[in-house]
Amino acid sequence: YEILLHALDTRESGVVDVSFKGAPSLCAFASTESVSFLVLAPKTVVAKLPNEVVATLQGLFDKMRLLSLVISAAMLLIIGLIAWFGARAITRPIFAIVAVAKRLTQGDFNAHIDHRTGDERDDLIRSINEMGPQLNELVRLNRDMEVAQEVQRLLLPSAEPELAGYDISGGILYCDKTGGDYYDFLNVC
Secondary structure, three states: OHHHHHHHHHOOEEEEEEEEOOEEEEEEEEEOOOOEEEEEEEHHHHHHHHHHHHHHHHHHHHHHHHHHHHHHHHHHHHHHHHHHHHHHHHHHHHHHHHHHHHHHHOOOOOOOOOOOOOOOHHHHHHHHHHHHHHHHHHHHHHHHHHHHHHHHHHHOOOOOOOOOOOOOOOOOOOOOOOOOOOOOOOOOO
């Protein structure tokens, strides 16, 4: 106890090895001008304390790791779902545009896109929806021109007339499918 008394006289706080009832112990103390505190504990109890603290902290850290893993997995799932639905919102109208474009190339001029996106894709959708009727009109006009060309071809002479002493020839070149002029061979005497 002499060591403890000397420590109490010379220091305000500290820890001293002592023997209490024949058992090795630690004595922790702190003093102020008016009050002193003294804690005496067997070393076997004090030695267990860090192990218990370590075990408690290890359990706490394990729980925190598990909680972090669960939260991370939940966040990844949420982000994945947002990305998937976001991508679908972007690609669905594009797939519809591609499908209608294919139908237009196959001659289905009534093909129509019903998606509204609220962004620049609406301009593309509107243009493709306007394209069907315009292509239909162009194809109809093209067929009409082919019929007109055939009618005009049938009205033209199939061969030049043959007259002794004359070399007669003629031809017609169209800038489009039909020409606006018509010709015939005339014999002027």
